Amino acid sequence: MARVSNRLYRALLPLGVGGTCLLLLAATGSSGAPVASMALPDGALRPTIRQQLLAPRIASILEQWHYSRRPIDDDFSAQVFERYLDALDGQHSYFLTSDVTSFQNLRTSFDDMIHTGQVEPAFAIFARLQQRNRERIKFAISQLDQEPDFKLNESFNFDREKAPWPKDRAELDELWRLRVKSDALSLMLTGKSWTEAADTLRKRYEHVLQRVGQVNGDDVFESLMNAYAAVYDPHSNYFSPRSSEEYRIQMSLSYEGIGASLQLVDDYVTISSLLPGGPAAAAATIKPSDRIMAVGQGRDGSLTDVVGWRLDDVVQLIRGKIDTVVRLQILPAGAAPGTTQHTIELVRGKVTLENQAAKKEVRQIKLGDRMLRVGVITVPGFYEDNDARNAGDPNYRTTARDVHRLLDELQASGGVDSLVLDLRGDGGGFLPEAQALTGLFVGHGPVVQLKNTGGNIDVLPDLGPGQIYSGPMAVLVDRTSASASEIFAGAIQDYHRGVIVGQTTFGKGTVQNLIPLDRWSHQSTDGQLTVTIGKFYRVTGESTQLRGVEPDIALPSRVNVHDVGESSLELPLPWDRIAAVPFHATTPLAETVQTLARDQGTHAAHDADYQWLVAALSSLEQTRKDHSLSLNLQTRMHERDVQEQQALQRENARRAADGMSALKALADAQADEQPDVVLAEAARIAAMLTQNNSAAPLTASDSPGTRTQPARNP
Numbered sequence: 001m002a003r004v005s006n007r008l009y010r011a012l013l014p015l016g017v018g019g020t021c022l023l024l025l026a027a028t029g030s031s032g033a034p035v036a037s038m039a040l041p042d043g044a045l046r047p048t049i050r051q052q053l054l055a056p057r058i059a060s061i062l063e064q065w066h067y068s069r070r071p072i073d074d075d076f077s078a079q080v081f082e083r084y085l086d087a088l089d090g091q092h093s094y095f096l097t098s099d100v101t102s103f104q105n106l107r108t109s110f111d112d113m114i115h116t117g118q119v120e121p122a123f124a125i126f127a128r129l130q131q132r133n134r135e136r137i138k139f140a141i142s143q144l145d146q147e148p149d150f151k152l153n154e155s156f157n158f159d160r161e162k163a164p165w166p167k168d169r170a171e172l173d174e175l176w177r178l179r180v181k182s183d184a185l186s187l188m189l190t191g192k193s194w195t196e197a198a199d200t201l202r203k204r205y206e207h208v209l210q211r212v213g214q215v216n217g218d219d220v221f222e223s224l225m226n227a228y229a230a231v232y233d234p235h236s237n238y239f240s241p242r243s244s245e246e247y248r249i250q251m252s253l254s255y256e257g258i259g260a261s262l263q264l265v266d267d268y269v270t271i272s273s274l275l276p277g278g279p280a281a282a283a284a285t286i287k288p289s290d291r292i293m294a295v296g297q298g299r300d301g302s303l304t305d306v307v308g309w310r311l312d313d314v315v316q317l318i319r320g321k322i323d324t325v326v327r328l329q330i331l332p333a334g335a336a337p338g339t340t341q342h343t344i345e346l347v348r349g350k351v352t353l354e355n356q357a358a359k360k361e362v363r364q365i366k367l368g369d370r371m372l373r374v375g376v377i378t379v380p381g382f383y384e385d386n387d388a389r390n391a392g393d394p395n396y397r398t399t400a401r402d403v404h405r406l407l408d409e410l411q412a413s414g415g416v417d418s419l420v421l422d423l424r425g426d427g428g429g430f431l432p433e434a435q436a437l438t439g440l441f442v443g444h445g446p447v448v449q450l451k452n453t454g455g456n457i458d459v460l461p462d463l464g465p466g467q468i469y470s471g472p473m474a475v476l477v478d479r480t481s482a483s484a485s486e487i488f489a490g491a492i493q494d495y496h497r498g499v500i501v502g503q504t505t506f507g508k509g510t511v512q513n514l515i516p517l518d519r520w521s522h523q524s525t526d527g528q529l530t531v532t533i534g535k536f537y538r539v540t541g542e543s544t545q546l547r548g549v550e551p552d553i554a555l556p557s558r559v560n561v562h563d564v565g566e567s568s569l570e571l572p573l574p575w576d577r578i579a580a581v582p583f584h585a586t587t588p589l590a591e592t593v594q595t596l597a598r599d600q601g602t603h604a605a606h607d608a609d610y611q612w613l614v615a616a617l618s619s620l621e622q623t624r625k626d627h628s629l630s631l632n633l634q635t636r637m638h639e640r641d642v643q644e645q646q647a648l649q650r651e652n653a654r655r656a657a658d659g660m661s662a663l664k665a666l667a668d669a670q671a672d673e674q675p676d677v678v679l680a681e682a683a684r685i686a687a688m689l690t691q692n693n694s695a696a697p698l699t700a701s702d703s704p705g706t707r708t709q710p711a712r713n714p
Contacts, residue, residue, distance in 0.1 A: 093166075144201055144205075234566070236529075259275035261273045293307060293341055304317065325348075373416045376679065441497055448537065494538055494585065496587060505548035510536070511536065545576075548565065
């Protein structure tokens with residue numbers, strides 16, 4: 001799996017940057033014991049007095065406020081040491097074994113560093129990275145003087161996360177020779193000649209080298225503090241002053257641009273998420289984990305290669321005036337470097353609350369001789385128009401209010417036989433809206449439990465006007481359904497109120513608090529800290545943390561559960577359970593679910609669209625398993641041609657079954673012709689619920705409700 005950097009830090013450090021030799025010294029930590037240190041060479045970045053004062057404050061907040069209440073001691077220090085090296089060189093492509101060996105005396109000193117503010121040793125490690133980075137980039141540029149032999153049967157291992165550190169300079173040179181050859185071959189597969197590829201790479205590498213001196217002490221300090229925060233859990237972060245401002249105005253938060261959140265993953269600018277209602281989400285041509293290889297302005301502007309760029313520079317290229325066009329060259333998620341890329345056009349826009357709001361549609365599903373109306377309500381997020389609410393507008397928009405209105409509109413237009421709530425890609429949001437939305441379907445009762453840092457447990461009830469829909473329903477989720485989405489889906493499942501279909505959800509069962517660090521210093525230059533302060537639990541007492549909500553009926557998805565989700569992150573908080581609370585559940589759906597699952601399996605085996613999706617996902621999964629690339633140009637061209645031909649055959653087989661004309665080339669396929677197979681299947685399952693008398697009335701009970709599925713043991 002690709003190594004994801006500490007938030008925006010690697011965005012500011014695409015390939016590392018310059019430095020010189022380091023000397024061992026000694027200092028005294030808070031315990032009075034000598035603390036190993038390393039002298040900073042002349043010209044190296046150094047911590048400021050402000051950062052030295054800020055470090056102990058961050059340590060105190062993490063130790064006292066984080067849910068785990070874990071002290072920063074020697075054991076903790078060793079983990080920070082590993083995380084810090086991982087943030088600097090997660091692919092083991094810069095440091096030598098001798099470098100890492102020389103750092104080992106600092107393994108148990110990171111606790112004293114943050115407690116005392118004496119963080120110079122961490123800056124010295126960074127200086128060594130600077131040195132190695134300059135050496136590597138200069139070496140890479142030198143490799144462009146002569147065309148490699150692309151007829152040799154060599155290969156490049158692009159996933160070095162678990163590879164050993166190179167033992168000497170010769171091994172590192174060989175690694176980078178293959179890397180440069182792979183970069184060149186990837187460009188040549190797009191139709192470039194060697195001369196054109198070399199010219200592009202030279203500019204790319206020189207661009208990186210040019211930015212070496214632009215990294216500042218705040219960037220280093222941010223990476224270091226994030227190494228500490230990441231040991232607590234993946235959702236605790238430190239933002240430097242610059243990153244705090246950038247975080248505020250990024251595309252995903254400014255509601256202007258293409259509506260995408262970006263991060264740097266192994267030197268590639270990668271789509272982290274798509275803002276519902278934004279131009280990128282509306283176009284449906286890019287997905288999370290897709291990589292941006294180049295950016296062009298307008299429909300005819302030249303493409304600028306952005307591999308290895310700082311994230312904020314790429315963001316500036318993508319941003320622009322509303323209604324202007326930006327072109328992105330995309331390497332699809334999971335595809336190896338050099339795989340066929342495609343270029344998309346997006347019209348920059350402003351994302352409004354209306355664009356993000358819940359929306360509805362009605363699907364006609366034929367079962368036997370019956371034609372059923374299935375309402376589909378898509379919930380992109382759990383939102384609330386705080387500005388309107390604070391202004392006293394009695395009609396301010398919220399998720400629950402919008403869904404209530406949409407249900408009324410469906411009823412007024414002739415009603416529906418069943419309902420699908422589509423929560424795919426819904427990363428959560430405002431917790432009270434999850435409570436209120438649940439109330440629309442289960443009536444009054446507890447929705448979720450919240451356990452805070454001190455161990456206190458609050459039972460949070462629904463906040464809605466009461467149950468307004470009691471008919472059959474299915475909730476569609478995928479691996480990117482997180483947080484508030486999981487609270488809602490879990491409550492629907494626990495109350496036996498509907499059937500959960502799709503993928504196991506993300507597994508984020510934690511809540512964070514954003515702490516501006518200037519509240520103590522009254523300065524605007526201290527940044528902010530995000531700290532996990534609590535965990536969510538279902539009414540049954542089970543946590544959604546790590547395990548997510550398991551669907552009653554599994555459906556395929558393009559999102560890989562091994563690459564996405566809480567379990568794919570490092571050092572997540574564990575799953576556990578607390579006591580259940582009394583709630584009023586409907587009749588269990590176990591038998592209904594078994595019947596639906598059998599029918600769904602039979603139908604899927606004979607449905608052309610479903611089989612098309614399964615075959616496409618199988619091909620994608622095989623690509624994901626490859627961790628090395630052939631560096632033989634003819635071999636790679638053949639592999640690419642075979643993949644494209646197989647994709648074309650799959651597409652034409654689907655089109656033939658659907659009565660559509662065949663395509664001569666895959667490039668002729670239109671995005672709007674691609675069916676949403678999973679939603680169609682979810683709508684069919686919802687329709688079938690009408691035949692299973694699933695719309696049972698609520699029944700009172702004084703004891704905790706029972707689950708459709710057996711409890712999961714730790």
